[in-house]
Amino acid sequence: AEAYRIQDERTRALNFYGEVVRFHPDNVLVKPSKLAMALIHYKNKEYDKSETLYLDVLSSAPNPEDCREAVDGLRDVYTAVDRIEDWEDIISQSGCTGYDEGDLDTTFFTSARNLFFENQFDKAAESFGKYLSRFPNGIFRTDAHYYRGESYAKLDQLDEAAAAYEKVIDRPVGKFTESALSRLGAIYLFQEEYSDALRVYERLEGVAMYD
Numbered sequence: 001a002e003a004y005r006i007q008d009e010r011t012r013a014l015n016f017y018g019e020v021v022r023f024h025p026d027n028v029l030v031k032p033s034k035l036a037m038a039l040i041h042y043k044n045k046e047y048d049k050s051e052t053l054y055l056d057v058l059s060s061a062p063n064p065e066d067c068r069e070a071v072d073g074l075r076d077v078y079t080a081v082d083r084i085e086d087w088e089d090i091i092s093q094s095g096c097t098g099y100d101e102g103d104l105d106t107t108f109f110t111s112a113r114n115l116f117f118e119n120q121f122d123k124a125a126e127s128f129g130k131y132l133s134r135f136p137n138g139i140f141r142t143d144a145h146y147y148r149g150e151s152y153a154k155l156d157q158l159d160e161a162a163a164a165y166e167k168v169i170d171r172p173v174g175k176f177t178e179s180a181l182s183r184l185g186a187i188y189l190f191q192e193e194y195s196d197a198l199r200v201y202e203r204l205e206g207v208a209m210y211d
Contacts, residue, residue, distance in 0.1 A: 001033065010040045031057055031066050038073055042080075051077050058094050067096040079111045082127060102139065109140040116147050125151035125160070142168055146176040153183065162187045169203065178207050 001016035017033040017040075024030065038053035054077065057070040071087075071094055078087040084107055091099045112127035128148035132141060149164030165187070168180035181204040188197035 001036070005036060005040070010044060014040055031060065031062060035066065035069050035073070038070075042073065042077055045080075047077050047081050058090070064096070067094060068098065070094075071096045071099070075107055079107060079114060082111055082115060082123060084108050084111045085130075105135050105138045105140065108134055109138065109144060112144065113147060116151055119154075121151040121154040124148075125155070125157075142171045142174055142176060145171075146180055149180065149183070153187075158187050158191065169200075173207060178204065181207060 001013050001020065004010075004013035004016065014037055017037045020027065020029050020033040021037075034053045034057050038050045038057070041047075041050035041053065051074065054070045054073045057066055062070060071090060074090050075087050078084050084104075087107060088104055091104070108131045112124055112131050115121075115124035115127050125148055128144045128151065131138065131144050132148070135141065138144070145164050145167035149161045149168065152158070152161035152164060162184055165180040165184040168176050169184065171177075181200055185197050185200040185204060188194070188200060
């Protein structure tokens with residue numbers, strides 16, 4: 001099984017790992033086999049099968065290393081299917097140590113950002129909203145407001161986009177400030193909100209000069 005895994009012959013590897021699990025249920029290699037199978041299913045985008053195997057490992061009193069591998073694997077699965085709230089529950093229930101609020105912050109944001117780059121803008125906007133509700137002072141709050149604005153803009157929901165961009169420009173000047181100002185000014189011009197457009201473009205001029 002290991003040889004086939006290294007060669008990325010996934011079907012054959014699954015077959016041999018499966019034989020370990022079925023025919024040697026008390027062997028010390030059962031948990032490593034299940035973890036390897038779970039990872040292969042994840043790579044095959046068979047997320048339900050991957051989740052089942054990781055949860056099975058966690059239910060059988062794993063050692064700290066296996067526990068960590070299963071929880072990390074479930075993070076990847078739940079990120080892929082936008083179920084990060086379930087991963088938060090796993091952390092609290094599994095008894096695995098070494099996770100903190102920063103891990104949750106990063107994972108919630110990464111899940112939302114993945115949706116954005118997959119062009120699932122409606123889901124991304126919702127997921128960024130969940131992130132901001134869960135972590136109002138989160139590590140990636142400025143990024144989340146910006147990408148939420150971008151998502152709404154892609155959906156032609158300009159009022160929502162403008163509100164998100166306003167959150168970005170309210171933050172200290174950073175990597176998204178100039179872009180947010182430019183996009184916000186364009187929205188206000190399109191909506192014939194000329195006083196707001198002027199305010200934004202004057203701010204943009206100052207930021208550009210600062211750069």
